Amino acid sequence: MYEYITGRLEEITPTDAIVEACGVGYDLLISLSTFSRLQGAQGRQVKLYTSHLVREDDEALYGFADKAERSVFVQLISVSGVGPGSARMILSAMTADEVREAVLANDVNKFKSVKGIGLKTAQRVILDLKDKIGKGGDTFSFDTPGGGASAVREEAQSALTLLGFAKPAVEKTLDKLLKETPDASLEDLIKRALKLL
Numbered sequence: 001m002y003e004y005i006t007g008r009l010e011e012i013t014p015t016d017a018i019v020e021a022c023g024v025g026y027d028l029l030i031s032l033s034t035f036s037r038l039q040g041a042q043g044r045q046v047k048l049y050t051s052h053l054v055r056e057d058d059e060a061l062y063g064f065a066d067k068a069e070r071s072v073f074v075q076l077i078s079v080s081g082v083g084p085g086s087a088r089m090i091l092s093a094m095t096a097d098e099v100r101e102a103v104l105a106n107d108v109n110k111f112k113s114v115k116g117i118g119l120k121t122a123q124r125v126i127l128d129l130k131d132k133i134g135k136g137g138d139t140f141s142f143d144t145p146g147g148g149a150s151a152v153r154e155e156a157q158s159a160l161t162l163l164g165f166a167k168p169a170v171e172k173t174l175d176k177l178l179k180e181t182p183d184a185s186l187e188d189l190i191k192r193a194l195k196l197l
Helices: 032-038 067-077 084-093 098-104 109-113 117-128 149-162 165-178 184-194
Strands: 004-012 016-021 024-029 046-055 059-064
Touching: 004 024, 004 032, 016 032, 016 046, 016 165, 024 059, 024 165, 032 084, 032 184, 046 067, 059 067, 059 084, 067 084, 067 117, 084 098, 084 165, 084 184, 098 109, 109 117, 149 165, 149 184
Parallel strands: none
Antiparallel strands: 004 016, 004 046, 016 024, 046 059
16 A cells, blocks of 8 residues: 655654654554664654555554565565564564575574464465565665663663563563673664574
8 A cells, every 4th residue: 555655764663663754653663674774864864665554453554674674574474374463573583685595495493483483383484485585685784883781771672572572581581691792782682582582
């Protein structure tokens, strides 16, 4: 229904971006990969490709930094047993390229490492998407600007609790990870926490 939204990035969290276009503020649900690409863009013009999903009891607008990530999202939600929440979780743990590579390599363990994805769902994703996902595409690299360790921890905790994880478990996991790597980037911290939660 909507191809993309171009406007001023008013607010951003690891799970949401609010973009004002023509006087309307759109709340777009985003993945960690898109969040990383939008770092430092608050207050500036951005273009997010969208996927508008309407369910019986819910309506949501998902935003993506590029068409490749949106394409993988749409392909993921076409798999039986993978809803938009799980697809966003997968795209928060892996880039669009990594999803493609995991499908092409039949890497069940890569999908199983994502919270909420079991063996059967991982196998179904690979089986269903094997013919849909082609080789090639852009190679993405995501860099998150540095910040204080407490700010990074706070952002990571916020993102993980918004994704539905229990706050005590999130705090314990983040404390453990920050002891191991005190200077971890936000994206790295969240990706590693997703594998442990």
